[in-house]
Amino acid sequence: MYPDLALRTVGGSVVSATDESFAAKENLIVPGPPVFDPTTFGHRGKVYDGWETRRRRTPGHDEAVVRLGAPGIVRRIVVDTTWFTGNYPPQAAVDGRADDEWFELVPLSDLKGDSENAIDVRCDRRVTEVRLRIVPDGGVARLRVFGEALPDPALIAALGTVDLAAVENGGHVRDVSNRFYSEPQNLLLPGPARSMGEGWETARRRDSGNDWVEIGLGVESRIAVVELDTRYFLHNAPARAVLGTAGRTLVDTDVEPDTVHRIVLQDPGPVTDVRLDIHPDGGLSRVRLWGTPTEAGRQALQTRWHQAH
Template sequence: MDVRGDFRELPDLALRTLGGSVVSANDEAFAARENLIMPAPPAFDPASFGHKGKVYDGWETRRRRSPGHDEAVVRLGAPGLVRGIVVDTTWFTGNYPPEAAVDGCAGEVPGDWFPLVPRTALKGDSENAFDVRCDRRVTHVRLRILPDGGVARLRVHGEALPDPALWAALGTVDLAATENGGVVRDCSNRFYSSPQNLLLPGPARSMGEGWETARRRGAGNDWVEIGLGVEGRIAVAELDTGYFLHNAPSTATLRGRVDGGPWQDLLDTPLEPDTRHRFVLAGPPPVSEVRLDIHPDGGLSRLRLWGAPTETGREALHSRWQAAL
């Protein structure tokens, strides 16, 4: 299954689990702004009412009686290049905004906004998806709803672009991490959960926060291909099967290559259930992408590839950074 054809398969850079935060909203009379960036799909209980009215799993403002609009500002967990935005109005039927717009900016403090999605009509109870054509690095997004109403989720899909100065100071980093520009490019199966979960920060808190495939009934095995943030040499590979007690893979192999070249073997190992495995790679070659094969199927919670960028990788990151400013 190639995940490159739909921007919604790219990481959501605004996710709370990636470090995103709703830093402000002018109104949240009916439902809290923080719901906008929760990882789970919005839920709905028809019998759930509170002192302020119907309880929604989203952000909902009061009925506006004066000119203007409502807005919320989100700081991305991983600043980067935005490729698409979803304004999800699921469960909002008679109270969704008729129109919305989304702007971006770059900086520690929100300001100097530029358009990502122009003022556009929305549908209720729908995932309103918009392609974004912008090559500027974004740190914050501003959702404007016109004039008022409710939005369940705001998804900001794209590719993280880390600060080269930070990498130079750190030295060794997780080359595959979403926040460092790592992204799943292809995978064999994503039946239960997204393979992008493998690259999120922190330990998984349940099996549902990892990547799990369907039970394989035929020959072959499942796999995932990952583009690293930059070309680098992997010193330590960490394969975490945490929470996968009875459905962890039996074995795993890890290979790497540079820009579509031939695959080179990096690791071939058995795996234990519910275990964080760490492997030191001796004399690792430079790689810009990796392929993890799990045999025959199952789930992993995280994949960490600790290493240092090559000089080629550092130059490429610096060039991307300069182009996106």
């Protein structure tokens, strides 16, 4: 379960586009699925929740450049043409940028209209920007750039104690029991949630079990402080939370609604991944795991950094 490195809430930005006559380029990276109302028209024509260029009358193609919020190794691209039926581009390609050099991530490929066109990427270079090329013109609802964030080892070292679960530091969700209302990757996004919809919320359980999420840290670390944030979850926060790793319980605590819980750990030992069990169900806004990389973690990150350049 790779995070979307281009997502606006991760820090992504659409820095340029050759044309956006019908719909704005910024729509490419907003969270959530695109929406559509067949009755809405504006001065530019039909209102679309996506990026749409004018009909080309000359040779060429249109393109948009997206700066990743969390630079890293791209594993999968989704060119989402949902709701674009008679005005989608028949083909698209995606390039990556690293060290001021553009290179191919996805070759020119056929697209389907009103579809999530998913393409696996086989490239181990660290990417900071992507360029979507649509041929010759048309509309794309969303561009998703799924992958593994690769932070700068020098920055991690200089910062000292950091959130090793954060997407920008390589944190990622490995598995989850339930994602009925919202995505578990939201737990690891930068900044505080601005509403309940920006957290992770499960369906109401009607059995004797509980929900859980498994989180991989960016590097092997020693966690000093665990932060469990239930802000905006007023009547649907979990009653209890248990955080553990490799057979060890790190935190076992009652949970209050609409509250930031911070728990100091005593000698937790090296950690590479954790499992958070919430009892019995409900939602959280954010999970923060503040700590410092171990020596093995620092060396592993340094090795990955050099291999990706």
